[in-house]
Amino acid sequence: MEDFRIPIGEWIETVLDWIKINFAVIFDGVGTAFSALIEGLTDALLAVPEPALILVFALIGWLVRSWQLAIGTAVSFLLVVAMGQWTPALQTLSLVLVAAIVTIAVAVPLGILMARNATASAILRPVLDFMQTMPALVYLIPAITFFSIGVVPGVVATIIFSLPPGVRFTELGIRGVDPERVEAGHAFGATPGQILRGIQLPLAAPTIMGGINQVVMLALSMAVIAGFGGADGAGKEVVAAISTLNVARGVEAGLSVVVLAIFLDRVTSALGAPGDYRSSILAILRRRRANRPSGAEVTTRARV
Amino acid sequence: MNENSSSIALSAKNVYKVFGKKPQEAVRRLKSGTSRSELAGHATAAVIDVSFEVKKGEIFVVMGLSGSGKSTLIRMLNGLWEATSGEVIVDGTSITGITPAKLRQVRSEKISMVFQHFALLPHRTVLDNVAYGAELRGVPRSEREKRAREIIELVGLAGNEQKLPDQLSGGMQQRVGLGRALAADTDILLMDEAFSALDPLIRREMQEQLLELQERFGKTIIFITHDLNEAMFLGDRIAVMRDGRVVQIGTPEDILTDPANDYVEQFVQDVDRARVLTAGNVMERPISVVAEGAGPRTALRAMRDTYSSAVYVVGRDRTLRGIVRDRDAIKLVQKGESSLASIIRPVPQAVSVDDVLLDLFVPAIESEVPLAVTDDRSRLVGVIPRVTLLAALGPGTTATGELTIPQQAVPTTVIDELLASGETDAAPAVHGSDPKEVH
Ligand SMILES: Nc1ncnc2c1ncn2[C@@H]1O[C@H](COP(=O)(O)OP(=O)(O)O)[C@@H](O)[C@H]1O
Ligand SMILES: [Mg+2]
Numbered sequence: 232m233e234d235f236r237i238p239i240g241e242w243i244e245t246v247l248d249w250i251k252i253n254f255a256v257i258f259d260g261v262g263t264a265f266s267a268l269i270e271g272l273t274d275a276l277l278a279v280p281e282p283a284l285i286l287v288f289a290l291i292g293w294l295v296r297s298w299q300l301a302i303g304t305a306v307s308f309l310l311v312v313a314m315g316q317w318t319p320a321l322q323t324l325s326l327v328l329v330a331a332i333v334t335i336a337v338a339v340p341l342g343i344l345m346a347r348n349a350t351a352s353a354i355l356r357p358v359l360d361f362m363q364t365m366p367a368l369v370y371l372i373p374a375i376t377f378f379s380i381g382v383v384p385g386v387v388a389t390i391i392f393s394l395p396p397g398v399r400f401t402e403l404g405i406r407g408v409d410p411e412r413v414e415a416g417h418a419f420g421a422t423p424g425q426i427l428r429g430i431q432l433p434l435a436a437p438t439i440m441g442g443i444n445q446v447v448m449l450a451l452s453m454a455v456i457a458g459f460g461g462a463d464g465a466g467k468e469v470v471a472a473i474s475t476l477n478v479a480r481g482v483e484a485g486l487s488v489v490v491l492a493i494f495l496d497r498v499t500s501a502l503g504a505p506g507d508y509r510s511s512i513l514a515i516l517r518r519r520r521a522n523r524p525s526g527a528e529v530t531t532r533a534r535v
Numbered sequence: 536m537n538e539n540s541s542s543i544a545l546s547a548k549n550v551y552k553v554f555g556k557k558p559q560e561a562v563r564r565l566k567s568g569t570s571r572s573e574l575a576g577h578a579t580a581a582v583i584d585v586s587f588e589v590k591k592g593e594i595f596v597v598m599g600l601s602g603s604g605k606s607t608l609i610r611m612l613n614g615l616w617e618a619t620s621g622e623v624i625v626d627g628t629s630i631t632g633i634t635p636a637k638l639r640q641v642r643s644e645k646i647s648m649v650f651q652h653f654a655l656l657p658h659r660t661v662l663d664n665v666a667y668g669a670e671l672r673g674v675p676r677s678e679r680e681k682r683a684r685e686i687i688e689l690v691g692l693a694g695n696e697q698k699l700p701d702q703l704s705g706g707m708q709q710r711v712g713l714g715r716a717l718a719a720d721t722d723i724l725l726m727d728e729a730f731s732a733l734d735p736l737i738r739r740e741m742q743e744q745l746l747e748l749q750e751r752f753g754k755t756i757i758f759i760t761h762d763l764n765e766a767m768f769l770g771d772r773i774a775v776m777r778d779g780r781v782v783q784i785g786t787p788e789d790i791l792t793d794p795a796n797d798y799v800e801q802f803v804q805d806v807d808r809a810r811v812l813t814a815g816n817v818m819e820r821p822i823s824v825v826a827e828g829a830g831p832r833t834a835l836r837a838m839r840d841t842y843s844s845a846v847y848v849v850g851r852d853r854t855l856r857g858i859v860r861d862r863d864a865i866k867l868v869q870k871g872e873s874s875l876a877s878i879i880r881p882v883p884q885a886v887s888v889d890d891v892l893l894d895l896f897v898p899a900i901e902s903e904v905p906l907a908v909t910d911d912r913s914r915l916v917g918v919i920p921r922v923t924l925l926a927a928l929g930p931g932t933t934a935t936g937e938l939t940i941p942q943q944a945v946p947t948t949v950i951d952e953l954l955a956s957g958e959t960d961a962a963p964a965v966h967g968s969d970p971k972e973v974h
Contacts, residue, residue: 414615415654419668419719420643433658 247373262383265329269382272325273463281312288494294512296501307490316465316487323464324491326382326457327450330389334446338394339439342401343427352402363395367453371460385457385466393449400442404435440503447495455488465491541627544591544723544755545612545646550621552582552607562620571778581607583779585621591722594749594756598766598802599776605759608776609727612757613646614638625723643672647719651728653712655700661687661711662696668719679718686718690744706737713741717748726758730765742768763802767791767811775799787811808928814895815888817927818908818917824849827856831867831875834859845904847915848879855907855915858882885909888916892927899924 251258276284285308292300311320345352370391374384408431416426432439458466465488472481501508508514553561555578564574571580582604589595597605610616612623614630622631626645630638647668655664662683663670669679687696690710700708709729716724730738742765749756760766766773767787774784775798783795791811794800823841825834827850837846838861845860857879867878884898885907899906905918 409652409654411650411652411654412656414610415648415650415656417615418613418642418648418725419671419715420639421671422639425671430656433656 247376251377258377261387262378262381265383265386266381268329269322269325269386272329273322276321276325277318281317285309285312291498292494295498295505296508297510300497300501304494307493311487311490314483314487316468316483319463319465319468319484320487320491322462323451323454323466323488326386326389326454326462326464327447327491327495330386330393330450330454331443331447333386334390334393334397334450335443337390338397338442338446339401341394342398342439342442343405345398345402346405346431355398359395359398362391367392367456368459371456375460380461382457382462384460385454385462388460389450389453389457392453393446396445396449397442400445401435401439404438404442405431407438408434437503440499444496444499444503447499448492451488451492451495542591543588543624544593544626545757546586546588546624547608547612548586548622548624550582550585550608550611550623551580551619552604552611552616553619554579554581558619580779582611582618585776585779585781587774587781587784589755589757591755592749592753593771594746594758594769596758596760596766596770596773597776598760598763598770598773601761603776604779605761605776606727609648609725609757609759612725613642613648643668643719643721645721646723646725647716647721648725648727649709649712649716649729651731653700653705653708653732655708655711655715657700660697660699661692661703664700664711665714665718667715668721683714683718686714689748690714690717706733706741709733709741713745713748717752717754723755723757726756728759728761731760731762738765745769763806764810767806775802788813788816792816809893810891812892812927813888814886814890814892814906814908814919815917817892817923818888818919819905819923821847821905821907821915821918823847823904823918824915825859825875827851827875829875830873831859831864831878834864834875835861835868838864843904847882847904847907847918848875849915853914853916855882855885855909855913858904882907885913886919887911892924895919895924 279287285305288308289301289305292304311317341355345355367388370388371384374387378384378387412430412434413426416430421429454462454464455466455469458464458468458470461467465484468484469481469488471477472484501511505511505513505517551562551565553565553574555561558578561574561578561580565571565580565583571583574580585608587595597608599605607616611618612625614623614633618631622629624630625641628641628645630641633641656667659667662680665686666679666683669682674682684696687693690713692707692710692714695703695707700711703711709732712729716726730741733741745756746769748754756769758766758769760769767790770787772784772786773790774781775790775795776782777798783790783799785793785795788811790799791803791806791808794803823837823843823846825837825846825848827848829848834846834848838844845858847858848856850856858881859875859878860880863878863880864875867875884902886895886898886909888908888910895906899919899921905920906924907915908917908919910916
């Protein structure tokens with residue numbers, strides 16, 4: 232029994248090697264695209280003067296949630312600047328944004344597919360379970376072999392790791408739409424596409440936004456781990472702090488991740504439940520539009 | 536045949552719907568006599584061998600207890616669910632087995648629907664909800680909004696155009712649902728328990744408004760309900776469903792007075808008959824009637840024979856001319872006149888054959904003789920004595936059956952003679968009503 236061993240690890244390694252050799256062109260293309268995107272976004276953010284960018288973040292907070300979030304954002308981002316963590320924080324933010332956008336672009340259509348097709352749902356569900364339960368660091372290894380050290384393995388691992396909640400929440404949201412409302416769409420002659428766009432997606436939006444919030448948070452946690460794969464940013468700072476046992480640097484890098492996490496969480500969760508934040512700029516604008524008298528009322532009033 | 540089929544808005548032909556495994560085989564077994572309960576383990580037969588035709592402009596009600604298959608049936612009528620077997624024909628087009636695109640066309644042009652829980656789109660304003668059908672059909676915005684505003688006014692929601700559905704009460708939300716279906720401009724309206732979620736007062740109001748709208752637009756309405764009173768109030772014809780089958784189709788009166796089986800009979804037991812049965816359903820042959828040309832003696836004879844204090848006078852064509860009372864007739868005889876003309880009085884309480892019993896109580900109380908019932912050409916077609924009216928409201932007996940007439944009062948002359956011959960009572964007599972008066 233001692234000698235009994237099935238070399239699953241080796242087999243998978245062989246398969247991955249084969250993939251690497253035969254699909255090198257694709258990996259190169261994907262790698263170049265990702266690093267261009269992330270580096271471009273980082274450069275763009277860094278090009279903006281710090282106070283101006285902080286003001287923009289604060290306004291985003293007020294736009295979707297409240298003036299309190301705006302103030303909190305301004306103070307905490309100033310702290311990041313003061314700790315000398317501004318550049319790594321923006322590098323991490325770029326990685327998270329690019330990874331989250333790609334993840335959402337994949338996850339939402341997959342979720343829609345699973346909501347409409349029982350077979351697809353049955354096949355994809357165990358795959359998603361697998362992706363979510365595998366320890367996150369494990370994704371880094373094949374990603375590094377495919378894309379070599381740098382930001383790209385980090386973003387790829389982040390996408391794989393944060394995909395499942397995006398898919399699941401989308402499927403859940405669409406399946407949870409009141410069937411009578413979907414029937415109403417059919418009963419008035421809507422096409423499946425019109426029902427998806429006009430009924431299912433809008434009604435599932437709060438749930439889907441919940442999934443997007445999860446995606447962003449997972450992406451952030453993975454982006455820190457991506458530091459081990461050589462991605463620039465807060466993660467790399469943490470890795471460096473660990474290897475030199477530099478407590479001060481580690482705490483500062485860690486705090487800047489916390490600041491990012493709180494900001495991203497508050498913004499994305501507010502997007503999912505716009506009705507809950509009555510003092511947000513968006514809510515105020517919406518109320519103003521709703522209170523504008525309708526055309527009919529205007530004409531009757533004019534006649535009186 | 537051609538002429539006939541063009542007056543049919545929708546028909547279902549031997550429609551089945553089975554949920555579960557191997558539905559086709561289940562249908563085959565049902566056709567060869569297997570009962571619904573024998574199938575129960577493998578499949579649910581929700582609708583079994585249902586056939587009916589709905590005429591244009593008709594309100595056709597499908598009624599049955601919860602779980603009897605009503606919702607399943609109505610969803611097959613616009614193809615939301617495909618029939619397992621059988622055929623549904625909408626305005627001459629079979630919707631069984633047609634392409635999805637064709638089916639969508641039928642839905643947007645011919646048949647729309649109102650849902651039990653309203654099924655409004657919560658992120659759209661009332662205006663946009665009502666304009667939904669037109670929007671799907673690609674009608675330009677200004678045009679569809681103009682039409683939607685008219686409909687909103689019509690269903691009594693003017694001023695709420697820009698509100699969101701959840702800012703409205705349940706009754707108002709269902710008005711939006713009704714408005715959305717009306718604005719789709721289809722000839723056929725399907726309504727699945729459309730008023731069941733509303734409280735009773737609002738429900739009655741909506742029912743009345745539906746009848747008004749139907750009268751105005753002549754829509755064909757297929758209305759589902761589990762409430763018999765609602766069925767009776769709205770339906771031109773009613774199909775009663777039980778365990779997936781239609782057990783009786785008929786007018787409300789047919790169902791009430793001639794239930795096809797015990798199930799229907801039990802169902803109709805607690806219906807509010809006063810709102811359903813009409814004067815025409817319960818009236819009796821008029822007997823105390825004389826012709827216009829008759830003299831006062833003939834009239835008196837007729838009164839004596841029918842124990843009544845007055846008789847109706849009709850013309851040659853049986854139109855109701857008036858009423859003659861015994862006292863007037865006696866005076867006329869004493870004066871020696873031979874024509875009734877001078878003593879014919881107008882009938883204050885004639886009712887129409889279509890009046891429901893509820894509207895007969897007050898006239899019946901005020902009328903000293905059995906109520907006169909006239910048809911649309913004012914001909915006297917029947918009378919309704921008070922006992923008949925009361926008996927018609929009771930359960931069990933069919934209103935048109937034989938009735939035992941209560942004992943007649945002893946004529947006054949007899950009592951007078953008796954009183955004159957004997958001694959007086961200890962207590963003074965109380966004067967009651969005229970003993971000759973008919974119940
Ligand atoms: N989608 C479905 N799958 C399985 N069984 C169903 C489905 N829809 C309805 N049924 C069954 O069909 C029967 C009829 O249901 P339904 O048409 O909703 O009745 P009703 O509207 O008269 O209350 C019930 O026994 C119900 O359980
Ligand atoms: Mg139902």
